[in-house]
Amino acid sequence: MKPIVISVIGPTAVGKTKLGIEICKRFNGEVINGDSMQFYRGFDIGTAKVTEEEAEGIPHHLIDQLSPTDSYSAASFKNDLSEKVNQLKNKRKLPVVVGGTGFYIQSAIYDFNFSDAKRDDQYVEAAIQDIKENGVEPYYEKLKQVDPVQASKVHPNNIRRVVRALEVYERTGLPMSDYEAKQSNESPYTPYIIGLDMDRQLLYERINKRVDLMMEEGLLEEVTRIYEKFGGDVQAMQGIGYKEFIPYFEEDQPLEQVVNQIKQNTRRFAKRQLTYYRNKIPDVHWYQVDPDHYLETFELIFSNLAGFLEKLNE
Template sequence: MSERKKLLILVGPTAVGKSSLAVEIAKRFDLEVISGDSMQVYQGMDIGTGKITEEEMDGVQHYMIDVMPPDTTFSVHQFQHHVEDLIDEFHEDARTPFIVGGTGHYIRALIYGYEFDEEDDEEKRRLTSHFEKLATPVLHNQLQSIDPKSAEEIHPNNRKRVIRALVKHELSNRISNRTGPGYTDEMKYDTFIVGLTRNRKVLHERIRKRVEKMFEMGLEAEVQKLLDNGPLSKTASAAIGYKEFLPYFEGHGSLDEVKEAIIQHSRQYAKRQLTFFRNQLPVTWYDLDVVDTDIILEDIYQFLQAKER
């Protein structure tokens, strides 16, 4: 059996500090970064996605950023194929691919080699059709039983969102549990996943400061410009930092309410990210409030130098 090629991955919740550490790691080991973020692929969605700037890149090449117009849908399937091609190119040049991001489903599909097919789209349509036949109170009760957090966040009468949440939950479970032609138990690559975390209160404060900085940088104008240029795709319009503005631009609520909604949604998303990473991926965790980054760099060095275990 041939030795698997190496793959280095850096994950963590939003605002934990992935981008800056990624640049430090890349410069230390002469690597280039492949973004594993589902929203940073969109052109013009810069401030709200926390997209790294040219200055912050500090000369480090970044891939999978600004590759799609915001009126197009970008799926986990497309991500998998784009990044697999990049990984092959890196390995052909004897370079180690370095993926940085917080979109867990994208990374899981990549490293476990899930094979997507038309059945997934058909399953989504079938589930949607099934749920649309049920009464709204029944739907919300179902959501309450399987995902209390989402049920709490979604109004019981918001039928469309309840159905979407149910479909998403069902698809996620079915895809995550597949083996054989879908997910396998063995990773395609010799993979080291570095996970960053922080104290919950510290992370929450970092999220608040990050959102406040986004508003100072002109987030409102960025969203307005995107909407002026035409409708966003369903994927792009669901992005945190953008969807919260839609009621505001229709004359509902204040800018402060938009800001607080973004902060709240970002904190909830960070929690979901951590839950996914801990349950679905073999991550080696580092608490940035406690661990010196030199320890992380040393562990990465050992991984890059070692033969496959």
């Protein structure tokens, strides 16, 4: 039988971390991080990285394995996930992937066929620097010419995906959409995907409160240390909760405006996450959660998951 992989998805601040830990406690599992920002060392408060106390002794994998200067991709995650799943299978542990980076989860669970073109870091960094100085429009227009299908799926503000699509075309002569069209949605795993959702207004209130709490816990000091050591151009500094501070460091925005921008960007991100999950990831078992009644929903999830696992063992 293919390795069993449980995946917990949902918008930021919905409660994925707690659910993942509880699943591991009840079903002899270990967590594999699926949040692209939590791979980086030092990015703790702004990513809501699990603390030792919160983890309750449950091992968490693929956290803190990268330096802020390292690049990482969905293809990297796909390979790392495969390795961790096999390790946990050998230990007779249930892999529980927790995280909200939709494309990473989708491509790893459903075995995306990534381009064989190796990354050209010089091309990427030169293109991104040019975009910062002159705008993304020329690159996005070129992408529309060489790969209109991919251009229709990538927002021009997502400059790394725009550049990656062009990089694939430049190095292989084939549009990235050709590779994606070959996806079969055939998983190398036996997946069980749990999706958490929440009333939109309640979720937004939780996001706003969480950002305020992050500031109280020292987010400004965390980002300052990173910025002073690595600058604002490294890939990890482009994440929400970090990139918004760059205008503050450059004395272009007051701190209050930065905090409000983080809240707004996080709310918009949560909305995009849900849209992506519902449109791109098949066979998700969705649950509506209430912050005041988490345990009731969790018990239902545990019961359904137990039924799924029992059927596999019949």
